[in-house]
Amino acid sequence: MELTPTQHRVLAHLADSDRPLAIGEIAQALGIDQSQVAAACVELRDAGATALAETPYEEFSLGQAAQRYVDAPLPERVIVKVLAARGGRCAIPEIPNHCDLTAADVGQSLRWLAQRGWAKKDGGDLKLLKDVDDEPTPDEQLIAALAGGRVARDDEIRADGIDLDAARRLLEKRKGFLTIKQRTDRRASITDAGRELLESGATARPRVTQLTPEMLSDGSWREADLAPYDVTLAAKTRYPGKEHAFQRT
Numbered sequence: 001m002e003l004t005p006t007q008h009r010v011l012a013h014l015a016d017s018d019r020p021l022a023i024g025e026i027a028q029a030l031g032i033d034q035s036q037v038a039a040a041c042v043e044l045r046d047a048g049a050t051a052l053a054e055t056p057y058e059e060f061s062l063g064q065a066a067q068r069y070v071d072a073p074l075p076e077r078v079i080v081k082v083l084a085a086r087g088g089r090c091a092i093p094e095i096p097n098h099c100d101l102t103a104a105d106v107g108q109s110l111r112w113l114a115q116r117g118w119a120k121k122d123g124g125d126l127k128l129l130k131d132v133d134d135e136p137t138p139d140e141q142l143i144a145a146l147a148g149g150r151v152a153r154d155d156e157i158r159a160d161g162i163d164l165d166a167a168r169r170l171l172e173k174r175k176g177f178l179t180i181k182q183r184t185d186r187r188a189s190i191t192d193a194g195r196e197l198l199e200s201g202a203t204a205r206p207r208v209t210q211l212t213p214e215m216l217s218d219g220s221w222r223e224a225d226l227a228p229y230d231v232t233l234a235a236k237t238r239y240p241g242k243e244h245a246f247q248r249t
Helices: 005-015 023-030 034-046 064-069 075-085 092-098 103-116 138-145 154-159 164-171 192-199 213-218
Strands: 050-062 089-091 119-122 125-128 178-190
Touching: 005 023, 005 034, 005 050, 005 178, 005 192, 023 034, 023 178, 034 050, 034 178, 050 064, 050 154, 075 089, 075 092, 075 103, 075 119, 075 125, 089 092, 092 103, 092 125, 103 119, 138 164, 154 164, 164 178
Parallel strands: none
Antiparallel strands: 050 178, 089 125, 119 125
16 A cells, blocks of 8 residues: 555554654644544555544533623622622612612523522512522533633543532523533544554555646656545535626627
C-alpha cells in the first residue's frame, strides 16, 4: 500500500504510542490540521491499518442570559433573603422595594422558587417555606464552573464534583442559560496490519491537487498521486444573468 505523507506520519506516530490517541492529540503533535488527521485515520481504518473508537459526549458552556449571574446571585436567592429579613413573608409587589430586582424579575422567579421548594405564593404574598442556607446548589455550581467562557465536557464537570444531572434539570428550563452541544471523541490506534505495513517499508507518495508546469517538465508527476475530487459535493449556487431585452424577441 502506498501512503500519502500525512497517512505515513499519522501511522508512524500511532506506532510509537502505547495507547489510543485522540485526533486532536495527533494533530497537535504533528502540527497538522485536525481535519487532515481525521481524514487520514479514516482512510487508514478502511485499509485495516488503524482502528477508530468513537465515544459521544456533551459539551457545556454558559448562554448569554447566564453571564450576568457569574458575579451576582440568582434572583430567587435575592428574594429568599428579602423574605427571611421580613419574617418569612412579603407582599409580592413590595419585594422590589427591598432589593435590586425589578417587578418583572420577581414575577419570573416565582416558578423557580416553587420548583426549589423555597417559597410559594399565598394570596398576594410570597411565603418562605424553609430556611435556605448559602451552600451553592448544583446549577449555581455549574454557572461558576463555566465562568469566563469555559467550555467543558460532561465528564470534566462531574470530575469537579458537580451533580450535572440536577444542574441541567434546573438550567435547561431557563431560556438562554445553558448551551449544550453533542460531540464525538475519536481515538485512533494502530493495528497489527498497520505495523506490518510500516515494517514492510511502505513509502509515502505526495498527493497533489493540480499538475504544475514544473512537474510536467521534470517528470515528478510520476511520483505523485492526484487527490480525488467529489463532484457531488455541495457548492454555492450560481445564477445566470438575465437575457437582454432586445434578445428576447
